[in-house]
Amino acid sequence: MEGNDHVIAELIEMGFEFSQVMEAIESVGPTIDSAVEFIINASERKNSGAFSGSNCSTSNARTLGKRSASSSRPLGQMKQSSIVKHLESTSAPKRIKTQDKGSEPLEEQNASLCHGNSLRHMMNSSALPVCNQQVQEIGSDWEKKVKNLLQVHFGFSSLKSFQKEALEAWLANQDCLVLAATGSGKSLCFQIPALLTGKVVVVISPLISLMHDQCLKLAKHGVSACFLGSGQTDNTVEHKAMNGTYGVVYVCPETVLRLIKPLQRLAENRGIALFAIDEVHCVSKWGHDFRPDYRRLSLLREKFRASNLKFLESDVPIMALTATATLRVRRDILESLCMSKETNIVLTSFFRPNLRFQVKNSRTSTKSYEEDFRELIKAYRTKSGNGEKEHNTILHGSEDESDYSSTSDADELSHSALKDIEDDNNDGTDIKGNLMDWNSKSGLEDIELSVEYLEDELDAVQSVDDFDVACGEFCGYNSTENSETIEMQTNPEERRWLLQGPLEHGPTIIYVPTRKETITIAKFLCTFGVKAAAYNAKLPKMHLRQVHKEFHQNDLQVIVATIAFGMGIDKSNVRRIIHYGWPQSLEAYYQEAGRAGRDGKLADCVLFVNLSRIPTLLPSRRSEEQTKQAYKMLSDCFRYGMGTATCRAKILVEYFGESFDRENCLLCDVCVNGPPELQDLKEEAEIFLRVLASYYAQTSYGDDNAIRRGRQREKPNFRMLTSGIRQQFPKFTASDHIWWQGLARLLEDKGYIREGDGKKHVSIKFPEPTDFGLSFLHSGTEKSFLVYPEADMLLSLTNQKSYSSFSDWGKGWADPEIRRQRLHGRKSRRTKCKRTSRRRQDRKTVRGRLTEKLSMKKR
Numbered sequence: 024m025e026g027n028d029h030v031i032a033e034l035i036e037m038g039f040e041f042s043q044v045m046e047a048i049e050s051v052g053p054t055i056d057s058a059v060e061f062i063i064n065a066s067e068r069k070n071s072g073a074f075s076g077s078n079c080s081t082s083n084a085r086t087l088g089k090r091s092a093s094s095s096r097p098l099g100q101m102k103q104s105s106i107v108k109h110l111e112s113t114s115a116p117k118r119i120k121t122q123d124k125g126s127e128p129l130e131e132q133n134a135s136l137c138h139g140n141s142l143r144h145m146m147n148s149s150a151l152p153v154c155n156q157q158v159q160e161i162g163s164d165w166e167k168k169v170k171n172l173l174q175v176h177f178g179f180s181s182l183k184s185f186q187k188e189a190l191e192a193w194l195a196n197q198d199c200l201v202l203a204a205t206g207s208g209k210s211l212c213f214q215i216p217a218l219l220t221g222k223v224v225v226v227i228s229p230l231i232s233l234m235h236d237q238c239l240k241l242a243k244h245g246v247s248a249c250f251l252g253s254g255q256t257d258n259t260v261e262h263k264a265m266n267g268t269y270g271v272v273y274v275c276p277e278t279v280l281r282l283i284k285p286l287q288r289l290a291e292n293r294g295i296a297l298f299a300i301d302e303v304h305c306v307s308k309w310g311h312d313f314r315p316d317y318r319r320l321s322l323l324r325e326k327f328r329a330s331n332l333k334f335l336e337s338d339v340p341i342m343a344l345t346a347t348a349t350l351r352v353r354r355d356i357l358e359s360l361c362m363s364k365e366t367n368i369v370l371t372s373f374f375r376p377n378l379r380f381q382v383k384n385s386r387t388s389t390k391s392y393e394e395d396f397r398e399l400i401k402a403y404r405t406k407s408g409n410g411e412k413e414h415n416t417i418l419h420g421s422e423d424e425s426d427y428s429s430t431s432d433a434d435e436l437s438h439s440a441l442k443d444i445e446d447d448n449n450d451g452t453d454i455k456g457n458l459m460d461w462n463s464k465s466g467l468e469d470i471e472l473s474v475e476y477l478e479d480e481l482d483a484v485q486s487v488d489d490f491d492v493a494c495g496e497f498c499g500y501n502s503t504e505n506s507e508t509i510e511m512q513t514n515p516e517e518r519r520w521l522l523q524g525p526l527e528h529g530p531t532i533i534y535v536p537t538r539k540e541t542i543t544i545a546k547f548l549c550t551f552g553v554k555a556a557a558y559n560a561k562l563p564k565m566h567l568r569q570v571h572k573e574f575h576q577n578d579l580q581v582i583v584a585t586i587a588f589g590m591g592i593d594k595s596n597v598r599r600i601i602h603y604g605w606p607q608s609l610e611a612y613y614q615e616a617g618r619a620g621r622d623g624k625l626a627d628c629v630l631f632v633n634l635s636r637i638p639t640l641l642p643s644r645r646s647e648e649q650t651k652q653a654y655k656m657l658s659d660c661f662r663y664g665m666g667t668a669t670c671r672a673k674i675l676v677e678y679f680g681e682s683f684d685r686e687n688c689l690l691c692d693v694c695v696n697g698p699p700e701l702q703d704l705k706e707e708a709e710i711f712l713r714v715l716a717s718y719y720a721q722t723s724y725g726d727d728n729a730i731r732r733g734r735q736r737e738k739p740n741f742r743m744l745t746s747g748i749r750q751q752f753p754k755f756t757a758s759d760h761i762w763w764q765g766l767a768r769l770l771e772d773k774g775y776i777r778e779g780d781g782k783k784h785v786s787i788k789f790p791e792p793t794d795f796g797l798s799f800l801h802s803g804t805e806k807s808f809l810v811y812p813e814a815d816m817l818l819s820l821t822n823q824k825s826y827s828s829f830s831d832w833g834k835g836w837a838d839p840e841i842r843r844q845r846l847h848g849r850k851s852r853r854t855k856c857k858r859t860s861r862r863r864q865d866r867k868t869v870r871g872r873l874t875e876k877l878s879m880k881k882r
């Protein structure tokens with residue numbers, strides 16, 4: 024046996040009992056891998072609970088008992104203080120040890136920690152490597168240890184290379200910024216350190232739903248974890264977390280800042296291996312989903328410096344992670360969090376090879392979504408075979424959850440949500456269309472809107488509080504579940520072959536801009552027998568938790584959600600992400616699209632928007648500079664939708680600063696259908712520039728002398744310009760404003776024109792010729808102006824009557840009688856508009872109330 028000593032020593036160091044180790048070596052020989060496997064299997068065989076040596080399950084069992092005994096919470100309380108009860112009903116881990124070894128006061132647990140005599144006792148159910156109070160060196164064979172842990176806990180054969188890089192940075196005690204695609208496995212980078220050291224990893228995360236999701240997953244993989252939101256009424260979980268009971272502690276930014284002192288004690292006792300800041304783009308005002316509290320996380324660097332805490336040998340490292348950070352956001356993250364100058368940047372490709380990106384034109388008529396969702400409805404009805412039966416899960420009732428929350432509260436909220444539907448129906452109009460129309464018509468895109476407006480209509484990921492629980496604990500139990508993912512082939516031929524088939528079965532997430540639409544569309548889908556649910560921040564939190572549960576259990580086919588759903592959520596088989604309405608940025612778009620196809624199989628990401636309408640910035644409180652940036656981001660998103668000639672995946676990854684090293688993705692609509700025919704638009708481009716230049720020749724805008732002489736005129740806006748073109752060139756009398764808008768974008772891209780009012784807009788508003796544009800105009804060059812017409816230009820051509828009928832229609836203006844009739848028609852349309860706007864101020868509708876609020880604010 025002597026030769027086996029090092030194996031025995033290592034296994035004991037890993038936390039296994041001597042007797043188990045000996046039994047394993049006798050049975051399977053002196054190799055670490057086989058012995059570990061044998062011990063794990065043996066403990067599984069022996070009990071239907073957690074790994075041997077687990078005390079966490081016991082303590083949890085105690086808590087479970089205590090909580091069930093005290094389940095007589097006052098019904099009026101909406102918020103459940105802990106998710107323990109929920110755990111009983113949802114995950115019901117069969118293997119949790121339930122025998123109660125008697126209660127042990129927290130002080131005693133503390134004492135045992137301080138004496139360093141039973142760290143394993145404190146450490147939870149899993150076969151975590153045991154370290155002493157003074158955590159031992161992990162050793163040079165850490166990769167081997169990680170490999171074992173990966174296999175034992177997660178069923179993975181190896182680390183991905185970026186995960187290895189991130190771990191190397193952490194092992195070297197360095198800060199690290201991990202930038203890797205959605206679904207690439209960033210979570211593992213911060214989960215492994217907990218398993219490897221036995222110290223605690225503190226993960227800062229923005230939403231309870233996300234923390235909950237990750238804790239549940241960890242528990243399934245045999246790792247104990249807990250989450251701490253904000254405002255919990257029962258501090259038991261928090262207290263235990265600060266005493267080192269859980270290997271991984273998820274906490275929202277607000278709470279971690281409150282817990283600095285207890286965390287310092289935790290660092291001194293059990294030790295903190297790492298602060299991980301997940302979804303770290305929330306730090307930056309220049310990104311999406313900005314959360315002010317994330318910026319205050321720089322305090323972690325200050326409070327956990329070795330120079331401030333004498334028991335620390337080195338600063339507690341920070342690992343920041345995101346899938347959606349542009350270069351500007353990355354810089355902002357490093358600065359705002361005061362990450363060290365030596366921060367390692369671990370950067371992998373943002374490319375998701377199995378996502379099939381498409382852009383579609385929404386044909387929603389005023390009252391029905393049928394045209395747009397016909398295909399989707401057909402897909403689910405065929406698959407489920409549930410025919411005409413109406414399904415109703417838009418809003419969950421409260422019957423089975425009545426002990427967590429007040430029935431009356433829930434009813435009240437449900438009622439208000441349903442009232443929204445009524446309001447919608449009374450309004451009888453397409454909300455999305457109207458909201459955008461309404462914003463742009465009333466000139467709201469340029470003014471700072473009231474926060475009340477924001478609260479009434481739109482969701483922003485501003486608060487952690489998205490569930491009706493404030494905290495929860497999850498003890499590790501082993502599950503044989505192995506989340507199998509397939510690596511996508513990179514060879515073009517193999518990819519083509521693999522991706523030819525139809526989409527596999529799986530759920531869909533539809534993202535919409537407003538809360539109302541979540542309900543109207545979910546309701547609409549339900550009437551066709553699709554199992555759909557609405558998700559927005561104003562719905563009862565109990566409902567939101569239920570939606571998550573059903574989503575993970577594959578009980579829902581479609582979730583219709585605002586941005587409140589999905590950040591970081593890891594469900595392997597989501598097959599379609601539909602953005603029904605413009606996202607506000609490509610960051611948000613790519614982050615949400617990233618929920619799809621996490622199993623590596625083909626998935627669809629469709630941007631489904633009215634391509635002939637310019638998107639508007641949704642209201643939010645922004646500084647002038649932020650407004651400019653928000654317009655820039657929306658404009659980039661708009662251009663992505665308008666593009667017809669460049670691979671969608673290429674645009675997306677290049678947006679994040681990556682050079683796309685392959686020709687194209689072979690999957691997106693542009694790659695599959697090919698670009699439209701190249702057109703020579705030299706004549707149109709010249710006419711556009713000529714008319715524009717003539718405005719500028721008449722007046723020198725901004726010229727001091729002209730201003731003094733009172734001859735300064737307004738700069739020509741886009742509409743003035745197109746009507747100028749129509750008037751001066753009979754050939755284009757009936758040409759479409761939208762078409763010229765597309766051309767202006769192409770001219771702007773080539774540097775021939777620029778925005779003249781110094782502000783940023785989604786689409787150019789005050790075109791101004793550049794010197795480059797003027798020299799093109801005056802060069803008299805024979806060179807053609809070859810371009811791929813963009814989506815709005817193509818749409819404008821297909822929507823319109825034939826060219827000859829345009830001409831007739833255009834010529835009609837010359838006839839005084841026809842002109843009179845047409846002008847009369849316009850006048851009556853304007854009167855009708857006024858009537859509609861009066862109706863919009865009706866206090867019975869949400870829109871009316873908002874309009875009133877806004878007009879009061881403006882006054």
Ligand SMILES: Nc1ncnc2c1ncn2[C@@H]1O[C@H](COP(=O)(O)OP(=O)(O)OP(=O)(O)O)[C@@H](O)[C@H]1O
Nearest residue numbers: 179181182183205206207208209210346506591593
């Ligand atoms: N080394 C690995 N081998 C195989 N699969 C892995 C590995 N690491 C992680 N995964 C899988 O990748 C999936 C996605 O992981 P995770 O949720 O950590 O992604 P993410 O990068 O955080 O994505 P997001 O940016 O959307 O939050 C997980 O379900 C996990 O099973």
Ligand SMILES: [Mg+2]
Nearest residue numbers: 209210301591
């Ligand atoms: Mg993640």
